Amino acid sequence: MAETPLDLSLDAARLTARLVDLPSESGDEKPLADAIEAALRSLPHLSVDRHGNNVVARTYLGRSERVVLAGHIDTVPIAENVPSRLDEEGVLWGCGTCDMKSGVAVQLRIAATVPEPNRDLTFVFYDNEEVAAHLNGLGHVAAAHPDWLEGDFAVLLEPTDGQVEGGCQGTLRVKLRTKGERAHSARSWMGANAIHAAAPILERLAAYEPRRPVIDGLEYREGLNAVAVEGGVAGNVIPDLCTVTVNFRYAPDRDEQEAIAHVREVFEGCPIEEFVVDDHSPGALPGLSHPAARAFIEAVGGTPQPKFGWTDVSRFSALGVPAVNYGPGNPLLAHKRDERVLASMIPEAERRLRDWLTA
Numbered sequence: 161m162a163e164t165p166l167d168l169s170l171d172a173a174r175l176t177a178r179l180v181d182l183p184s185e186s187g188d189e190k191p192l193a194d195a196i197e198a199a200l201r202s203l204p205h206l207s208v209d210r211h212g213n214n215v216v217a218r219t220y221l222g223r224s225e226r227v228v229l230a231g232h233i234d235t236v237p238i239a240e241n242v243p244s245r246l247d248e249e250g251v252l253w254g255c256g257t258c259d260m261k262s263g264v265a266v267q268l269r270i271a272a273t274v275p276e277p278n279r280d281l282t283f284v285f286y287d288n289e290e291v292a293a294h295l296n297g298l299g300h301v302a303a304a305h306p307d308w309l310e311g312d313f314a315v316l317l318e319p320t321d322g323q324v325e326g327g328c329q330g331t332l333r334v335k336l337r338t339k340g341e342r343a344h345s346a347r348s349w350m351g352a353n354a355i356h357a358a359a360p361i362l363e364r365l366a367a368y369e370p371r372r373p374v375i376d377g378l379e380y381r382e383g384l385n386a387v388a389v390e391g392g393v394a395g396n397v398i399p400d401l402c403t404v405t406v407n408f409r410y411a412p413d414r415d416e417q418e419a420i421a422h423v424r425e426v427f428e429g430c431p432i433e434e435f436v437v438d439d440h441s442p443g444a445l446p447g448l449s450h451p452a453a454r455a456f457i458e459a460v461g462g463t464p465q466p467k468f469g470w471t472d473v474s475r476f477s478a479l480g481v482p483a484v485n486y487g488p489g490n491p492l493l494a495h496k497r498d499e500r501v502l503a504s505m506i507p508e509a510e511r512r513l514r515d516w517l518t519a
């Protein structure tokens with residue numbers, strides 16, 4: 161293997177810079193995966209597995225709990241922002257500094273410097289997170305080797321500005337079709353207007369009152385919204401088809417089937433001819449009541465926040481592993497040309513994780 165040496169004795173901020181300078185746009189992660197694998201294989205307390213460009217390393221100390229620390233190694237396309245640059249204010253600039261090579265650096269530092277953790281550790285480094293879901297390396301590992309991802313609790317080191325973000329909301333997209341009958345618009349009584357038939361659907365949406373359920377102490381906010389309306393044949397034709405696409409963002413106390421059933425119920429009595437589930441990703445429970453999670457919250461401090469968007473914590477949840485996001489870096493700076501991270505936040509996150517894993 162022609163690996164680039166990765167020196168895990170560098171402090172977390174320097175290691176982040178090193179990782180940024182090893183480009184790994186989605187689909188081109190191999191050199192970085194090779195370097196990570198080689199660095200981990202040099203650590204005698206870890207057993208290392210690889211599937212494609214995904215690397216998993218585990219301790220086997222016989223502890224009563226196992227914690228997973230996971231992060232993606234790919235970045236969005238570089239935008240003239242590599243190599244990295246550290247300025248006088250201590251800000252590290254470059255593609256992936258925030259999302260999420262700083263988090264990956266923290267994982268690597270914990271792997272290298274905590275040989276006897278109080279909980280068994282699993283480190284997951286995966287590819288293709290920033291692209292289509294079917295390419296996602298964590299999904300591939302979950303399908304091929306679900307046992308590699310077993311654990312009691314998982315932390316994804318995505319940028320959260322040092323806050324704990326618990327669980328994530330699910331998302332469901334449904335196409336609601338109304339039908340009518342085409343006719344010349346000069347003789348509209350000869351037809352039936354499918355766009356007009358959609359009016360009650362829009363009324364229900366406008367009147368919808370979303371829930372704000374509290375789960376494990378976190379308040380989630382649901383939303384049911386039209387995201388597209390399609391209809392119309394020509395300027396002189398009564399349309400015979402109209403499609404309203406609705407997106408339901410739902411709290412993780414509902415599962416997939418309950419979310420679909422809820423949407424059906426909302427539109428009950430509307431003249432819907434077809435109800436098509438177009439896209440669906442389930443949510444994830446925060447699992448903050450688990451002892452390992454509680455100890456984690458205590459060690460890192462702050463008030464956990466709910467995650468409204470969909471994230472890979474949901475893939476762990478599907479495997480029965482509660483998961484949260486926690487990492488250095490401000491998520492609002494992810495994917496930007498001027499992507500950056502306050503360098504001091506990186507060793508700070510490392511210190512808090514170490515406190516939790518060595519207490």
Ligand SMILES: [Zn+2]
Nearest residue numbers: 232259260318
């Ligand atoms: Zn990310």
